Amino acid sequence: xxxxxxxxxxxxxxxxxxxxxxxxxxxxxxxxxxxxxxxxxxxxxxxxxxxxxxxxxxxxxxxxxxxxxxxxxxxxxxxxxxxxxxxxxxxxxxxxxxxxxxxxxxxxxxxxxxxxxxxxxxxxxxxxxxxxxxxxxxxxxxxxxxxxxxxxxxxxxxxxxxxxxxxxxxxxxxxxxxxxxxxxxxxxxxxxxxxxxxxxxxxxxxxxxxxxxxxxxxxxxxxxxxxxxxxxxxxxxxxxxxxxxxxxxxxxxxxxxxxxxxxxxxxxxxxxxxxxxxxxxxxxxxxx
Amino acid sequence: xxxxxxxxxxxxxxxxxxxxxxxxxxxxxxxxxxxxxxxxxxxxxxxxxxxxxxxxxxxxxxxxxxxxxxxxxxxxxxxxxxxxxxxxxxxxxxxxxxxxxxxxxxxxxxxxxxxxxxxxxxxxxxxxxxxxxxxxxxxxxxxxxxxxxxxxxxxxxxxxxxxxxxxxxxxxxxxxxxxxxxxxxxxxxxxxxxxxxxxxxxxxxxxxxxxxxxxxxxxxxxxxxxxxxxxxxxxxxxxxxxxxxxxxxxxxxxxxxxxxxxxxxxxxxxxxxxxxxxx
Numbered sequence: 351x352x353x354x355x356x357x358x359x360x361x362x363x364x365x366x367x368x369x370x371x372x373x374x375x376x377x378x379x380x381x382x383x384x385x386x387x388x389x390x391x392x393x394x395x396x397x398x399x400x401x402x403x404x405x406x407x408x409x410x411x412x413x414x415x416x417x418x419x420x421x422x423x424x425x426x427x428x429x430x431x432x433x434x435x436x437x438x439x440x441x442x443x444x445x446x447x448x449x450x451x452x453x454x455x456x457x458x459x460x461x462x463x464x465x466x467x468x469x470x471x472x473x474x475x476x477x478x479x480x481x482x483x484x485x486x487x488x489x490x491x492x493x494x495x496x497x498x499x500x501x502x503x504x505x506x507x508x509x510x511x512x513x514x515x516x517x518x519x520x521x522x523x524x525x526x527x528x529x530x531x532x533x534x535x536x537x538x539x540x541x542x543x544x545x546x547x548x549x550x551x552x553x554x555x556x557x558x559x560x561x562x563x564x565x566x567x568x569x570x571x572x573x574x575x576x577x578x579x580x581x582x583x584x585x586x587x588x589x590x591x592x593x594x595x596x597x598x599x600x601x602x603x604x605x606x607x608x609x610x611x612x613x614x615x616x617x618x619x620x621x622x623x624x625x626x627x628x629x630x631x632x633x634x635x636x637x638x
Numbered sequence: 639x640x641x642x643x644x645x646x647x648x649x650x651x652x653x654x655x656x657x658x659x660x661x662x663x664x665x666x667x668x669x670x671x672x673x674x675x676x677x678x679x680x681x682x683x684x685x686x687x688x689x690x691x692x693x694x695x696x697x698x699x700x701x702x703x704x705x706x707x708x709x710x711x712x713x714x715x716x717x718x719x720x721x722x723x724x725x726x727x728x729x730x731x732x733x734x735x736x737x738x739x740x741x742x743x744x745x746x747x748x749x750x751x752x753x754x755x756x757x758x759x760x761x762x763x764x765x766x767x768x769x770x771x772x773x774x775x776x777x778x779x780x781x782x783x784x785x786x787x788x789x790x791x792x793x794x795x796x797x798x799x800x801x802x803x804x805x806x807x808x809x810x811x812x813x814x815x816x817x818x819x820x821x822x823x824x825x826x827x828x829x830x831x832x833x834x835x836x837x838x839x840x841x842x843x844x845x846x847x848x849x850x851x852x853x854x855x856x857x858x859x860x861x862x863x864x865x866x867x868x869x870x871x872x873x874x875x876x877x878x879x880x881x882x883x884x885x886x887x888x889x890x891x892x893x894x895x896x897x898x899x900x901x902x903x904x905x906x907x908x909x910x911x912x913x914x915x916x917x
Contacts, residue, residue, distance in 0.1 A: 392724040514734045517720060524693035524713035524785065525735045568723045577725055 384582030387560035407461025425545030481604030652701035679836035712776030765792025
């Protein structure tokens, strides 16, 4: 037997299986996307998430052009776009809705055009748009867990301020919490999550992983923190069931995960959801 | 107390421009500890903008806004837009910007007459209930400066009087400075030491009685508004009017109801009120 093969067998671990890699990566992404997604819906920033995720293609084409890591390039482009958005919104030229629409579709179109120009590289466009579980590498997993831990740590550290700014930016500003800075940090965190989610769920559907588990968690939670945890759990369930469906039925991973999340959301609307919530409310009442 | 070092907030010829238009300009304003300054003026006259400059939410495009160092501010904004997906109980809302014990939460709600709402969801509160909760949150911070943007909107008549009494009481017991905005000319004048009438600029300023006699004020609000002030002074002198009379005097727009109140506006021992507040 070839020595290299023996060495590889010696280091054999569960991450050698592509499906396990996808599962681990997907769960990692879901756990980060859950709490962040709660803020996205509380702050009514769904379209903002869409805009950042559509810029992911532009990041990928830059990565191919400059021969750098795709996740890093996507993260950098998303962050730049987030900063650009903040600057444009402060200028008060167009409504922020129109600015988002403009940047969202421009970034998507620009990415597609750039990719089309690079005839020397073969790109799996469907995989970029809708996710590809075959493509997850160990390096991706490392980046997801490193990036994800970083995002969660920062989110926890700004939680109180961000929450106050979400309830009322004026109130937070008036009482000295500096909401502008907190909001910018939040936007940059969202950009990081988009970068690490790209391979699993695809540029077109990343926002769904932010929004749908959070929306499903709403009816099952009595406090913001419960909702964040519940959203992470539901996201993980959606990822696992979506990936299994993707494997069994040979469907693209992103849409499969989104369909699974949607099913969870519909279930959360059932009367049972209210029951779970009433239990949580009661428990909270007992604590205080 | 009127020492400039003790000034909580000071606007100096301050103005804000947005999209080429001045929202308000040339505002001079100071709030000292224990002082209630009330901003009045028609819609779009720059009252909220001025308050936001004082709070540091808006940066003045011209002039300066200065606040004292390490100032604890309690702010009741004009509105609160909370998404229905945000689970937020009153209990949690009270602790939004500062840690509070459960006892402190209950005490603050009791002071604003909202003690039964502790475990309610904020988005299910009525307008008046929300005002009481927001005020409770602001005073629970034990602020040096309290900024109230229309603190009684949506509050019922008897509650309105109670809240204005509470505001005077907070000023007297905690010695904080209060910057208040109101449309309600009748009631606002109660405890105000200084009234600033805005209409894109400072139209006039002074004590409530001075303002009531000011020509610019009459030009802005109509001559009958003066009667509104007189009505108010009457009420201030007799805080424990029966409900019927309070309701009667508290027509929301002074010009539409001032005429019929003339006979109530006779008492004028405003000076006593001033002396008590100054003490």
